[in-house]
Amino acid sequence: MSSSDTPNPKRWALIGAVPAAALTLAGPSQADIYKTVGADGVISFTNSPAKHGKLVVRTDSERPRVRMPSDSSPARYGRYDDHIREAAALYQIPEDLIRAVIQVESDFDPRAVSPANARGLMQLMPETAERMLVTDIFDPRQNIFGGVRYLRVLANLFNGDIELTIAGYNAGEAAVMRYGGIPPFPETQDYVKRVLAQYRVNRAAH
Numbered sequence: 001m002s003s004s005d006t007p008n009p010k011r012w013a014l015i016g017a018v019p020a021a022a023l024t025l026a027g028p029s030q031a032d033i034y035k036t037v038g039a040d041g042v043i044s045f046t047n048s049p050a051k052h053g054k055l056v057v058r059t060d061s062e063r064p065r066v067r068m069p070s071d072s073s074p075a076r077y078g079r080y081d082d083h084i085r086e087a088a089a090l091y092q093i094p095e096d097l098i099r100a101v102i103q104v105e106s107d108f109d110p111r112a113v114s115p116a117n118a119r120g121l122m123q124l125m126p127e128t129a130e131r132m133l134v135t136d137i138f139d140p141r142q143n144i145f146g147g148v149r150y151l152r153v154l155a156n157l158f159n160g161d162i163e164l165t166i167a168g169y170n171a172g173e174a175a176v177m178r179y180g181g182i183p184p185f186p187e188t189q190d191y192v193k194r195v196l197a198q199y200r201v202n203r204a205a206h
């Protein structure tokens with residue numbers, strides 16, 4: 001294929017829009033909950049550790065990580081097709097791009113946990129999962145929908161630029177805006193190249 005025939009990734013704009021209500025970022029707030037028992041026997045609950053109460057509920061970000069059995073079955077590559085198709089249709093993100101992100105992020109292992117504590121198929125950080133209204137980060141469907149929803153938010157923010165959308169998924173939208181483009185982080189620059197390369201492979205397979 002000649003260079004003139006090679007698609008320019010910048011032109012693969014992630015155009016499309018979804019209702020504003022579907023992109024609401026507000027999620028349920030979380031905080032540690034402590035129980036105290038007063039001298040009169042009255043039980044109270046507070047989120048202030050200064051009360052020296054007994055911790056009864058701890059936020060997800062503070063829970064010790066539990067390593068669950070990984071999925072290494074070859075069947076995993078087609079196991080989540082329905083979820084991917086549904087999320088792609090809802091948020092107007094190409095299926096091939098979603099698959100590329102999952103491939104690079106977790107190799108389709110729904111129990112994957114990174115050293116940075118990113119979790120699941122699309123390696124959502126707990127705070128990102130909360131923003132995207134994901135309540136069970138290891139649930140494949142919720143994880144995929146949360147990750148694709150975040151891709152849609154990024155695509156809207158960066159006017160459909162696929163490179164910036166992918167960079168934002170890795171480094172966060174604030175970093176992309178701060179640098180006015182793909183951040184100069186080796187990890188992020190390599191990530192964008194890997195996802196785009198896998199995206200091309202997925203597109204060519206049709």
